[in-house]
Amino acid sequence: MSPEPEGWTFAASTFNWTPDIIAAEREAADIVCSIVADGVTETVELEAGSVWRSFPSPADAEVDALHESLTAVGGTVSMVGLSLDDYTATLRPRSHDERLAFLSPQLRAANRVGARGVRLPIGQAGHRLLDDLLPLLEQYDLTLYEEIQGQQAPSSPPVTAALETIDSLASDRVRVLVDVSLLMPALPVSYLERLSAAGLPPDLLSRLDSEWRDPATGDAVTAFLRSGGVPASIHTLYMNLLIRFGRSPVDDLRGVLPLIGAFHLKFWDLDDTDARVSAPLADLARLLRSSGRPFAGTLTSEWGGHEWLDGVDATAVTRAHLALARTALA
Structure with a gap:
């Protein structure tokens, strides 16, 4: 018997298998179907740009083939991660009509593959585009989720404005998706080890390890970046400290709860030292049950850790994470 409350659906994102999809030793559709066939989960979230070669206008035949293959192994699609490229190939900003036209084929594909929802970053669409998307969401029976993650705290002005827009639409067709990277009490152990191996100063590493949620740590991260001291080999990786890793307390979500329709249980590795993986999930469960x-x-x-972890089996790590998540959320 499933331990989760009624109405909760656990899923796995195809993003976890990004290295396998990039390696292209198997077709992306085969990798997606293996998630279900290998018993990881019956429900998958698709990244449209990585699973369909015909993206951004997915061909019906390609979409239908994936749908049929997934159905054959007992799988379903929860949502599809869309992409809204706001610039043309000549770097000209897309007009409103061009933005709508860019998304329309992806909505059609999400419907054909059997998804119940689609996803965009918080605030990217904007009020006018959301207004014009509502009829398409109705037509295709989809919910659009705008995602907040990392350092996009609900109280920050851009996020607050986007949340007010969603609320003003007064439509269940547009909801919020919260990525728990927003709620990190500490940084991933494997990430800190990677920074250490690259030669980051011990004093900064110590602060990152023990004082992640201290605002002064954020100031130190920015100051070191501006100093030019970040080794070139980890410059992109270092930017996670400014973008992808959040430090919000779970209570910051309390006022947003009526708008939330889904969660990304983001994890980077499974080292649960000081409950750095499980604590945000347990806190989230308490918030949901007290609301x-x-x-x-x-x-x-x-899983975001494949950015710096090589040779980790995505199927094994995702299966283990779902087990950990179910326990923490219970």
């Missing part, structure tokens, strides 16, 4: 509003939605395992 007085039963949560019904998808909780999706999403």
Whole structure:
């Protein structure tokens, strides 16, 4: 018997298998179907740009083939991660009509593959585009989730403005997806080890290890970046400290709960030292149960650690993470 409350659906994102998809030793569709066939989960979240070669206008035949293959192994699609390229190939900003036209084929594909939702970054669409997307969302029976993650704290002006826009639409067709990278009490052990191996100063490493949620640590991260001291080999990786790793407390979500329809259970590795992986999930479970509003939605395992971890089996790590998540959320 499933331990999760009624209305909770656990899923896995195909993003976890990004290295396998890039390696292209198997077709992307075969990798997606193996997630279900190998018993990791029955529900998957697709990244449109990585699973369909015909993206950004997915061909019906390619979409239908994936749908049929997934159905054959007992799988379903929770949502599809869309892409909204705001610039043309000549770097000209897309007009409103061009933005709508860019998304329309992806919505059609999400419907054909059997998805219940689609996803965009918080605030990217904007009020006018959301207004014009609503009829398409109705037509295709989809919910659009705008995602907040990392350092996009709900109280920050851009996120607050986007949340107010969603609320003003007064439509269940547009909801919020929260990535728990927003709630990190500490940094991933494997990430700190990678920074250490690259030669980051011991004093900064110590602060990152023990004082991640201290605002002064954020100031130190920015100051070191501006000093030019970040080794070139980890410059991109270092930017996670400014973008992808958040430090918000779970109570910051309390006022947003009525708008939340899904969660990304982001993890980077499974080293749960000081409960750095499980604590945000346990805190989230307490918040959901104390809200007085039963949560019904998808909780999706999403692994970001393949950015710096090589040779890790995505199937094994995702299966282990879902087990950990179920325990923490219970």
